[in-house]
Amino acid sequence: MTEILQYIHTMLSQYSELKYVINYKTWQTDFLRFFHSQTNYNISKESIAIGVSIYKGKRNYSFNIDNPDAANIDVAVEKALDIIDSLPEDPDFVDIETDLTIAEYSSTVNNILAIPLEQKTKVLQHIADAVRGFNFEIYGTFICNFESTRILNSNGIDKVSTTSPIYLEVKAVHNESQVTVLETFGGEDFSRFDLADFTDRLTQKVRYGCGEIVDVEAGHYDVVLAPRCIAEFVQYLSGSMSAQSLDQKSSYFEDRIDEQVFPEYINITDDPTDPDVITSSYNGDGHIYRPLKLVENGVYRAFMCSNYYAHKTGLPKNGNTGNCLVLKEGDKTLEQMIGSIKYGIYVSSLHYMNFMNVKETSLTGLTRDGTFLIEDGKITKVINNLRFTERITRILKSITMLENRGFTIPFSGNYEFFGIETVKAPHVLVKDFNVTSSTNTI
Amino acid sequence: MEHIIKQTIEKLNLPSVQFADVRITKTDNESIYFQNGFLRHYGSDMDSFAIGIRVLIKGCWGFAGSRNVTPTNIDKLIKTAITNAEKGSLFITNPVNFKALQATVASNHHVPEINPFSMDQDEKMNLLSRLANKIKPQDKIVHSMLMAQFMRQEKIYVNTEGTFSHTSHYNTLPMMMVVAADGGQIQSRTWPGHMSGARGGFELFEKQKFEQNTDHIIKEATDLLTAPMITDERADLIIGNGHLALQLHESVGHATEADRIFGMEISYAGKTFIKPSMLGNFQYGSDLVTIYSDSSNPRGMGYHPVDDEGVPGKRVDIIKNGILKDQQTSRHIAQMLDLEPSSNMKASYGDDMPLVRMTNFCLAPVKGSLADLIAETEHGYLVDFTKTWSIDDNRNNFQFTTEIGYKIEAGKITGIVKEPTYFGITKDFWNSCDRICGPEEWELHGTFHCGKGEPGQAMQLSHGVAPARFKNINVKVSY
Structure with a gap:
């Protein structure tokens, strides 16, 4: 055990009246940001921190120490013990996590070392060269993190998890029209990155991006949502699938367990065992993270439930946090989906979504990075970015086709430790998607 | 240290x-x-x-x-x-x-x-x-x-x-x-x-x-819970300070961060509809609208004597009497635009890379009280307390919902409406501004959570605002 971790563990274990959770985290990132097919900046960051939560009866107090040593731990623990008796109680607190299950060990490659800066710039140079002939330049980020977390608590939990996610996001932007298209790679295994395939897919979008730019009127359209889009809608909806939202009366799924909420071909799982997603071994409390069927054949099945909310709501706890969401693929090809549309829209990516009423799942947001007109079964023109105002549940109810292939889409949490998670999803065809205005810009 | x-x-x-x-x-x-x-x-x-x-x-x-x-x-x-x-x-x-x-x-x-x-x-x-x-x-x-x-x-x-x-x-x-x-x-x-x-x-x-x-x-x-929603297609809106601060933040503040002009934020925060050629001639708002970046005001969270690139704190008029005059810049970007650096480079913590950020980004007050403004409004809504916010990649098309709207008829508040929602295009919206209240209504509001950059940084910054009225705004969103 790390010396400093042993130090605080030993110190706190002397107080029999206390319960405690210690979270020791080391984190590094190597972050290349590029614009106009050149480096914007290279950043390396690192941190070591201990987060401690102390419980005395129904009172609790938490503290975090960056770069911990014995001296600053002594000060923080002394302050915590000083303050905790004066705090009001949380009557809903019962106990800290008790799940002692250990996840199967899997080795983690440190991708910061495995993908050095020279290799990153070489990859980017290759992609930049491929699109330059179309008068496009590339913009984006190429990030590798390496993160190790050890969770200890006074109920006997001692668990370690390590992860090293990769996040490559390349936007190709036309030098004059500013038409933008996007391709991404995310995961932990860089051997799954196929540079030729990645470049081909981006170049295909670039070709579409060379088309005429038009506007469309507000109204209802049949749309093909790229995997990134439906993945993001599912991510937003997953907030409603948590016991916390149920407890706060903001869940759409209140009183809907075992109800047919979507068509029977909609299946959503929170699945850390899927080899294509960035995995999690445990949730933040140290509970093991296992696959959980959230929507099965269109029927809503379960809430994601932490230890605290299991005690509060009476629901079974499961350790799921929605970090490994998978929307099951269907049986159509992308060509079949686009080919079935007489006049509609292909949406590549979404931007700035926000709930208007979370319980109703109503929200507004915009399209971004490539919105295309579909005419007579073919992508024909570029459309200015569009605003939509919709209910996510209505979108899922209106899916009529799912692609026969799932794509792993990386999303960055961005703040603090730049957490990277993935959602796996196919293209989907949605009927009567509600476009409410045009942005007049690309 | x-x-x-x-x-x-x-x-x-x-x-x-x-x-x-x-x-x-x-x-x-x-x-x-x-x-x-x-x-x-x-x-x-x-x-x-x-x-x-x-x-x-x-x-x-x-x-x-x-x-x-x-x-x-x-x-x-x-x-x-x-x-x-x-x-x-x-x-x-x-x-x-x-x-x-x-x-x-x-x-x-x-x-x-x-x-x-x-x-x-x-x-x-x-x-x-x-x-x-x-x-x-x-x-x-x-x-x-x-x-x-x-x-x-x-x-x-x-x-x-x-x-x-x-x-x-x-x-x-x-x-x-x-x-x-x-x-x-x-x-x-x-x-x-x-x-x-x-x-x-x-x-x-x-x-x-x-x-x-x-x-x-x-x-x-x-x-x-029992209030009606707005049924008008269009309406005059008075926007209260708490929400106007966010309207200013999203549709002017971020739009005038000049790193966006050059695509330095495309991968995350986005671009801007502003082009370098607009400086000095673009009618961003009505002639009542003056908007400035002021890192020299110690009352705001954006105050600094020197920014995170060595530029002394200062006030810079970004929009003067409706015309786009300047940008929020770094030293590098200021040189690219042939401007003086505006003292807007900030890093949230010591281990963060400095970025072009808003500091104290303010709408200048004009005249009169909020009570006067309500009294002078024949039919409209006073909206405040942000519920939902969304703006496009280029900071051009926005849609906001506030928690509450107060219906105004013949100069008096006559009831409330739930989830008032409005949308518009940035230039049209700021050009529709026909009244801005005076110094007596001007307040600093602020956030701890302005996200930008990769790795992401949450910036603490302030906005000075006084309630303002915007004419004939689109308030009908069907969904």
Whole structure:
């Protein structure tokens, strides 16, 4: 055990009246940001921190120490013990996590070392060269993190998890029209990155991006949502699938367990065992993270439930946090989906979504990075970015086709430790998607 | 801290280094969260040091940051920053370059009226418990929260031009919210809204009148359950300060961050509809509209004597009488646009790379009170307290929903509406502004959570605003 971790563990274990959770985290990132097919900046960051939560009866107090040593731990623990008796109680607190299950060990490659800066710039140079002939330049980020977390608590939990996610996001932007298209790679295994395939897919979008730019009127359209889009809608909806939202009366799924909420071909799982997603071994409390069927054949099945909310709501706890969401693929090809549309829209990516009423799942947001007109079964023109105002549940109810292939889409949490998670999803065809205005810009 | 940082900058005075700067912060954070009347979380992160080293070599930025400020680690960071710049320069076609500045030496230490970190613990907890208890679930109220975030940060900045700045400040973000439910419907009210952050300490709970507004938000949240929605297609809107601060933030503040013009934020935050050719001639708003960036105002969270690139704090008119005049810039981008740098480069913590950020971004007041403005409005709505916000990649098409709207008929408030939603195009919207209230209504509002950059940074900043009226705004959104 790390010396400093042993130090605080030993110190706190002397107080029999206390319960405690210690979270020791080391984190590094190597972050290349590029614009106009050149480096914007290279950043390396690192941190070591201990987060401690102390419980005395129904009172609790938490503290975090960056770069911990014995001296600053002594000060923080002394302050915590000083303050905790004066705090009001949380009557809903019962106990800290008790799940002692250990996840199967899997080795983690440190991708910061495995993908050095020279290799990153070489990859980017290759992609930049491929699109330059179309008068496009590339913009984006190429990030590798390496993160190790050890969770200890006074109920006997001692668990370690390590992860090293990769996040490559390349936007190709036309030098004059500013038409933008996007391709991404995310995961932990860089051997799954196929540079030729990645470049081909981006170049295909670039070709579409060379088309005429038009506007469309507000109204209802049949749309093909790229995997990134439906993945993001599912991510937003997953907030409603948590016991916390149920407890706060903001869940759409209140009183809907075992109800047919979507068509029977909609299946959503929170699945850390899927080899294509960035995995999690445990949730933040140290509970093991296992696959959980959230929507099965269109029927809503379960809430994601932490230890605290299991005690509060009476629901079974499961350790799921929605970090490994998978929307099951269907049986159509992308060509079949686009080919079935007489006049509609292909949406590549979404931007700035926000709930208007979370319980109703109503929200507004915009399209971004490539919105295309579909005419007579073919992508024909570029459309200015569009605003939509919709209910996510209505979108899922209106899916009529799912692609026969799932794509792993990386999303960055961005703040603090730049957490990277993935959602796996196919293209989907949605009927009567509600476009409410045009942005007049690309 | 001072000794460490001076030693570090000396080591960066190398022939290969065109420019370098170092910043160290020492930060204390405390957060308190009550849910349904009970203390759910009380946490702190004290004496957190962070250092960032930025170097410009061969026209490329390299950066290394850490929470470990030991001499051995700093030597490692220097090497990493240099390596990052040197290797990054292999993928550079237009090297970064900017004009030298004269050295500035500055110091500023802010002291709040009530220091939240050293005040009597019982006094602090008693007030918060009392407030939390007053808004706990009752009748139609099914959920409530009260939160407070306190931050104290000390910062030293140095660069290879000889600039040295030592500052410290306290910022506080207080907020409370109640959620009312009836059947399948929920409605919420916050106080004082999402833009409640400010420079100051625990005194903000009194200044922002929390105690006086607990019953008020409970009543309004409950009343919203049975309130109608707006049925007009278009309407005149008076926007209250709490929400106007966000409208300004999203549709002018971010739009005039000039790094967006050059695509430096495309991968995350986005672009802007503004082009360099618009400077000096683009009619951004009506001639009533003057908007400025003012890092020289010590009352706001965006105050600094020197920014994180060595540029002295200043006021810059971004829009003057409706015309776009200037941009928020870094030294590099200012040179690209042939402008003077605007003192807008900021890093949230020492180990963050500085970015073009809003500081105190303000709408200049004009004349009259809010009461006068309501009295002069024949038919319209006063909307306030942000519920939903969304704006496109180019900062051109926005849509906002507020928690509540107050219907105005013949110069009087006659009722409330729920979830008033409006949308528009930035230029058209600001050109529709026909009244802005005067200095007596002008207030600073602020946020702790302005997200930008990768790796992401959450910036604390302020907006000065006075209520304003916008004519004939689209308020019908069907979904």
